[in-house]
Amino acid sequence: MYSFRAIVVMLIFSAAVFYGMNMLGLSAAHTDPLMALAGAVVLLVALVINVWIYLKLAGEHPFKWFKE
Amino acid sequence: MKKILINARYWFAPFLIIVTMFGVLMGGMFSWIGLLLLGVGIVIDTLLKFRPAGAGYDNNGETMGVPWLQNSIMYGMLGIFVLLQLAMAWRVYQYVSGVPVSAGFDHMMFGILPFQNGITGLDLIGATLSTGIFAGIGIIYGHELSHTKGFAFVISRTMMALSGKAHFSYAHVYNHHLELAHEDDPATSPRGRTIYRHYPLAGIGQSRFLYRMEKQRLERLGKSWFTWENRWLRGYAMSLPTLFLFWFAGGWIGLASLATIWLISNFELEALNYMEHYGLIREKGQPIDYRHSWDNSTAFTSWFFIEIGRQADHHDRGETHFWELDDVGAPNTGWGYFTLFAIALIPPLHHMYFKKELAKWDRERASEGERAIADRLNRQIGYA
Secondary structure: OHHHHHHHHHHHHHHHHHHHHHHOOOOOOOOOHHHHHHHHHHHHHHHHHHHHHHHHHHOOHHHOOOOO | OHHHHHHHHHHHHHHHHHHHHHHHHHOHHHHHHHHHHHHHHHHHHHHOOOOOOOOOEOOOOOEOOOHHHHHHHHHHHHHHHHHHHHHHHHHHHHHHOOOOOOOOOOEEEOOOEEEOOOOOHHHHHHHHHHHHHHHHHOHHHHHHHHOOOOHHHHHHHHHHHOOOOOOHHHHHHHHHHHHOOOOOOOOOOOOOOOHHHHHHHHHHHHHHHHHHHHHHHHHHOOOOOOOOOOHHHHHHHOOHHHHHHHHHHHHHHHHHHHHHHHHHHHHHHHHHHHHHHOOOOOOOOOOOOHHHOOEOOOHHHHHHOOOOOOHHHHHHOOOOOHHHOOOOOOOEOOOOHHHHHHHHOOHHHHHHHHHHHHHHHHHHOOOHHHHHHHHHHHHHHOOO
16 A cells, blocks of 8 residues: 555656646757656656655555554 | 586676677667577577586686676676667657668677668567566676775666666665565565565565665764765766766657666566575574575576575675685576576466465474464465
8 A cells, every 4th residue: 555655646746747847848949868867767756756756655664464 | 618608608697688788789670689599598498408407616616706707797798788778868869769670680889790771660669678678687797796896886887777776786685685574675575475576575675674774874973864975866867877877868759668677687686686695584593504595506507697596605605706606505496597587477376376385395394483483474365
C-alpha cells in the first residue's frame, strides 16, 4: 500500500514533467545540442526527485521481511 | 599455454558484448543477436553442469591469473560499454530521422563492416533488448571494480552510471557486504519474494542506503545536503551524459529506448543479487559465514560471470581478485546463473524448487537463531 501510494505520486509527477517539457518545447527541440542538454538535465532532476518521493512516501515498510 | 587458456576463459563476456555491439551496428536481423545469445547461454549453462575449480596456482604458489591482463580488460570494458551505447543511440537517431531502410547489408562501415542503413521499428526493439541484456552483463565489471579504491573505484562508478546505478558501488561494499542475509540488506531477498518484487525494492533500497549515508556524513561535517560532495546526488549526475546522448538522438523514442535498456540491465543486476542469497538468513550482529551465500560454479557461469558465482569466498575475502576465488563448501544448487535466472522468471517454479533447497538449508546449515527466524518466515509465506 505504501509503495502503491508512492508510485501513484511518482507517475503524476512524471506526467507533469513530461507535459511541461512538451509545453516548453524541449522535446521538439531535442536535436539542438543546448536544448537537448537542458532536456537531459530536467529528466535527470525528475529521476532524482522520483527516487526521493519513493523514499519519503514508502518509508521503511516495503523493506520489512515480516508483515506488520 | 595453460596459463593463457586459464585467463582467456574469462573473455566470453567481453567477446559477446563486442559481438552484440557489432550486431546493433549491422542492423536488420543482427539487431536481435543479444536476445539470441541469452537464449543460447541458458541452454549451454543448463547442459554443462561441469564445475571447474578457480584459476588456481602454479608450482611456485603464484596465481595462474595474470593481474595486468585481467585488469586491463576490466578497465577497457568501460570504453566498450560507451561504444555500445553510441551504437544504440546512432540506431535510435536513424529511426527517428526516418533514414530509409536499405534492402540488405549493402553499406560498408569503415570499409570492413557490412551494415543495413536505416532501421525498422521492430529491429529497433531488438537492438534495444540486445543492448539492455549486454549492458547488464557489464555490471559484473562494475561490481568487481567496486571492491577497489581510487581510480578503479571511479571506473566502477562510471560503469554503473551508464545504467543509472552509480550508487551501487557504495551500497554494495558498505551495505551488502556488511549486512548480508539480513533485513538491513536490501540486496538480499527474503524467502517468498518473487524476482519481480525484489527488483525494484533492491534497486531503490540500495539508493536509499547511500542517500542516508550521505545525509549523515554531510551533517557530521556540518555541510549542506545539497552540495557537489553529496555522492548520492553526484552518482545520478554521472548518468547525465547517457541521458543526454539518448535524448539528443531520439527525443521521447530515445528516452523510451534508454529506459528499456536501464530496466533490463538493472533487472539483471538484481537478479544476480536475488540468486546469490535468496531466502538465506543471518541474525543481526552474527558473523557472515559461507552458509549465507549460494555458490554457483558451473563452467559457463564461472567463466562468463568472471567467478562472481563463488559468492561465499567473495564475501569472505571481498578484495580478492576474481581469479583467486574458489570453492569453499558453501550451499550450491548445482545449477548456473543462466538456468536459475530462467527458473526465477517463473515464480511458481522458483518457489517450488527453493522451498526444498531452503528446507535442507534450515535443517543442515542454519544456526538455532536463524532456524527460529526461518520458521517464522516459512509460516508467513507458506513454505512450512
